[in-house]
Amino acid sequence: MSHTKMGKLAKRWFGFRQILINSDERFKLGFIGVFVGVTSSLAAVGLTKGLSFFHHYFSQVEHPVISIILPAIGLLLTVVLLKYVIKDFGGHGLPEVIHSLSLKGGVIKLRSSYSKLIGSLITISFGGSAGPEAPIVVSGAALGSNVARFLKTNEKIRIAVAGSGAAAAIASIFNAPIAGIIFTMEVIIGEWTPVYLLPIVIASVTGTEISRLLNGNQIQFSHELIKVNLNDIFLSIFLALVCAFFSVLFIRVLRNSSKYLDKYLKNILLKAFLGGLIIGLISFNIPYIKGEGYKFVQDIITGHFTSGILFILLIIVLKIFATSLTLGAGGAGGVFAPSLVIGSSAGLFFYLVIRALFPQLEMNEAGLFALVGMAGVLSGTLQAPLTGMFLIIEISNGYDAILPLLLVSFLTSAIVKQFEQHSIYQYELIQKGHLHRPRTDGKILADINPRELLENDLTLVYPDMLLSALIPKIKKSNRNYFPVVDRENGYLLGMVYFNDIKDFIFDHTLINSILIEEVMHSDLTTISIRDSLNDIQKKFEQTNSWSLPVVENQKYMGLISKATMLDLYRKELKVQTEL
Amino acid sequence: MTDKAGMYLSQKEVARLLGLPEVTVQRWIHQGKIPTKTLGKKTVLKKSEILNWAKAHDLDIKQNQSAQANNPQSLFSLTSAVEKGGIYVQIDAHDTYSAFENSLSQFSFLENEDKKLILNELINREELASTGIGNGIAIPHTRSRLHLNLDSAHIPVIFLKEPIPFNAVDKNPVSVLFMIFTTNVKEHLKMLAKLSYILQQNKILQLLADRNRDGNLIEQIKVVENEPH
Incomplete structure (x- = not known):
């Protein structure tokens, strides 16, 4: 009896699928947009909740040896899990998504929808320095891609839908729908086309709503901006130089770390363990570099964290080093959150230097410069000025700072481009000859x-x-x-x-x-x-x-x-x- | 426009560098597709900038701009090939084998140890299809180019003492051999083309029929080769 019931259910399900397959293209895009928005937002909320759960749990560890060794265990677990259990690779995974969308018609393995998520949960919660954004974006894109395959859409729709997953991911992590849309268009798909825009906007907004439902309408880095004055705008130009410098440094250290680690440490388990151990030693003394660093960023913006000029400089350098080591040693995670940490620290560093040089100068609080610095470094490392700018506008809850944000995002990405032709994500693809933007000769x-x-x-x-x-x-x-x-x-x-x-x-x-x-x-x-x-x-x-x-x-x-x-x-x- | 240090390129030079017509480069300058610099009132193209730009756009750069261009006709001279090969008269022979064997023994431009192999190859080639082209002339050669230590084509001309049967196209016996040794296919094709031409000229055919032996042949080939046709 249950058999026939199952049969009926299956029939109804497949009938439903058939209706969707046969439906109008716009309706299909809308439906998938909502579906992908919900699922990838769930992935985002799940990972961030998981992270804060482990955060809470591990922060109670007081034994020094254990806290030093935790990142090493995390990296080891990640590598073993990804390499031997799920059989996927580490790293941030975004280049693979970009590659798939540009060359493989948006086909992404279903297992990518959870592999990076679990990997980064372990890497980050055990204390590795990396961001959860890229894994969530990969999950969202993989979910979208597989839904599109299930509904037998053509390649164009599949690319749009995979992109929607990515947009929803960013939108729901930061409670920032516009940043999600712009990130996807600027970084993932690389072109601005109306066809792609519709499902991406739907998914982005849906994702935001779902995360608000589950997390409450809280802004990731809340900050009440004080009115921006002329001095702040003028100073932004110099802040762009600082951001550009750290962006280039970050790009180069990250790229070289995996090169050198691969060269000198062939055994991946040993590499993960030693890498993790170094991170453990650093973060035992300077805990600010641990994990994804959202809390640290929040503290800088709200002014709860202050330090001397040299100490914040040290934090920036160590954060760059620890992130490169985490990802180079096989950890799972991205560079988005680390870019925010480096950016906000760079903003604070800049603020402290200016304060020391011109104590009389009328200027805004450190929080503003931290926010603008985040936009700058994000624009620099991802080569995505609009993403940097709109993300900060949305998370800082206002357009007050739009001029300094625009200045710093634009200048930083322009300056970085003089030194580094390609963003962190693109570099890997360029090396393999896998980067082809739409309507280019290569594509x-x-x-x-x-x-x-x-x-x-x-x-x-x-x-x-x-x-x-x-x-x-x-x-x-x-x-x-x-x-x-x-x-x-x-x-x-x-x-x-x-x-x-x-x-x-x-x-x-x-x-x-x-x-x-x-x-x-x-x-x-x-x-x-x-x-x-x-x-x-x-x-x-x-x-x-x-x-x-x-x-x-x-x-x-x-x-x-x-x-x-x-x-x-x-x-x-x-x-x-x-x- | 150009300068001593070679820092700047003219439109023409850029066009040549990219293997494009100059008008295309001009259009690109107008449309702002190619980076330019303004020096005073002039628009100039900076070499390092153009090279970087071409590399970034995956455009091929022709480094050796004129290396291939100078390939003068004189490189493929039939006259010099015959001169290098030499003219041999009164060669004793009663069949193709002895004709080839006795001719080869005369050639000083070939290594002695190669001659056995060459003889075999020449005979094999004749068995496949006769190289007798009629009018008592044959052009013996090997199927593939052998690795002989030659700098360029050698075409020795052999006058046999008595005509020998050669299974030629016109069934006539053969008394003159133009033996062809070339170093590459381009040269081979050029030599064939020139041989084909001179062996249609009555002056040459008469010389060959008369079995003129006083070296006048080379002079005549030179005249025919250099006259416009």
């Missing part, structure tokens, strides 16, 4: 498969044919080159170009005494069908040729010509352009 070339360009209507010739036998083939063919293949195995041996032989082929003096193989070019540059179009394009440029033969296991497959490539390239560009 179009990456979308086209070499098979689409394969021409195999060419007249083949054999090496032992007399040149005289080529004449009727030339007359019939509309090409002026002829691939020479082995009669038995079809291997490509060379190419005969009409241009090479036109001087004597119609003269009848030599053509019965010359074999095809004697006039063929055999030192050919060939293309593999698995080459990317970018590689193929490079080969065309290097060899200065108009067409190149395609070979698979030495066998002749056909030919790819520049003309066909241009033709398809233009058509691809046309369909990739939104109307």
Whole structure:
């Protein structure tokens, strides 16, 4: 009996699914937007609640040895869990999401929806220095992507929906719907298109509402701004320099730490343990660098934390170092929260320096500079000035500081770009050649498969044919080159170009005494069908040729010509352009 | 516009560097797609800036701008190939094998240890298809280019004492051999084209039929090769 009931339920469920699959595209986007908004917001609330639970629990630990060793245990657990149990990789995971959205049509593994979440919960709550934002964004995007797959949407919708998950994640962590939208457009998707905007806005707003429902309408870093005066705006310009300096430092230390750790410590378990131990030793003495650091940021903004100039400088440097070590040693988590910690500390540092230099100067409290500094460093490390600016506007609950925020975000990202071309997220992808923004040359070339360009209507010739036998083939063919293949195995041996032989082929003096193989070019540059179009394009440029033969296991497959490539390239560009 | 230190490039130089027409570079300057600097009233292109910009946009830069361009016709001279190969007269032979063997023994431009292999390859090639092109002329060569220690094409011309059967296209016996040794396919193609041309010229054919042996042949080839056709 229960069997039939189950059957009925399943039928109803799949009937529901079918209705959704068949529904209007906008309705579908709306529905998925709400669904993804709810789920990724639950993931965000779950992780932040989990973090504060463990925070509370671990903060009662008083034994020095245990508190020193905790981060090491956390990193070890994370690595073992991700590597051997869930079989996913560590790090922040955002580059993979960006890669998937730009190149793989938004397909993200379902297991990514929880792997990073659990990993970062352990890493951060045990005292590793990293942020929970990236894991939540990855979860949200993975959930969105899988819902889209379940509803059999096309690639474009899937990308939009995966992006919605990311937007909802940021929106619900910070109670900041606009920052969620802008973060997704600026950092994750990388283009501003109306098609993407609709579900992203829906998910972002839904996510915010859900988190308000569960957490109350509290602003993550609440702060009542005092009126910004002219001096503050003027000082912001100099604060941008400070932010840019720490952003570049952070980007470089982070990048090099994993490089050096990989080089000198091959054993991943040993790497995690030693890395964690160093973090434990540092954070035992200076606890401010621990975890995601929201509490510390809050204290700086509200003025509950004050220190000397050198001590806050030390905190900034150690935070950069500890975060790089955490992520380099295999911890799970992102750089978003650490950027906020570094940014607010940089703001405080700047405030203290100015205070010391010009004690008489009329200027705002440290809290304002901490907020503006957060926007600056976030803009610098993520190369996302709008995200930095709007996040701080939303979490500081007002547009009062919009001018200094705009100045610092814009200047910092511009200055950082002079030193570092790419953001923390992009760098990894660039290294692997995986960053392709929509409607760029790289994206179009990456979308086209070499098979689409394969021409195999060419007249083949054999090496032992007399040149005289080529004449009727030339007359019939509309090409002026002829691939020479082995009669038995079809291997490509060379190419005969009409241009090479036109001087004597119609003269009848030599053509019965010359074999095809004697006039063929055999030192050919060939293309593999698995080459990317970018590689193929490079080969065309290097060899200065108009067409190149395609070979698979030495066998002749056909030919790819520049003309066909241009033709398809233009058509691809046309369909990739939104109307 | 250009300066001594080579810090700035002209539009023309940038165009050549990028392998593009100059008008394209001009359009890019107008549309602000390529970085420019303003020096006084002039718009200039800074070399280091252009190179960085090209790299960032994944544009190929042609470093050796003129290296390939100078490939003068004289590099592929039939006259010099025949000169290098030499002219050999009164060679004894009764069939292709002895003709090749006796000719090869005369060539000083080939290593002695290579000659056995070359002979085999020449014979194999004849078995596949005769190189007798008619009018008593043959152009023996090997199927693939052997690794001979030659700097460029060598085309020795051999006058046989008596015509020998050669299974030529016109079934006539052969008395003159143009043996072709080349170093690469480009050269080979060029030599074939030139041979094809000169072997249609009556002056040359008469010289060959008369079995003129006084070195006049090279002179005539030079004349025919250099006359415009």
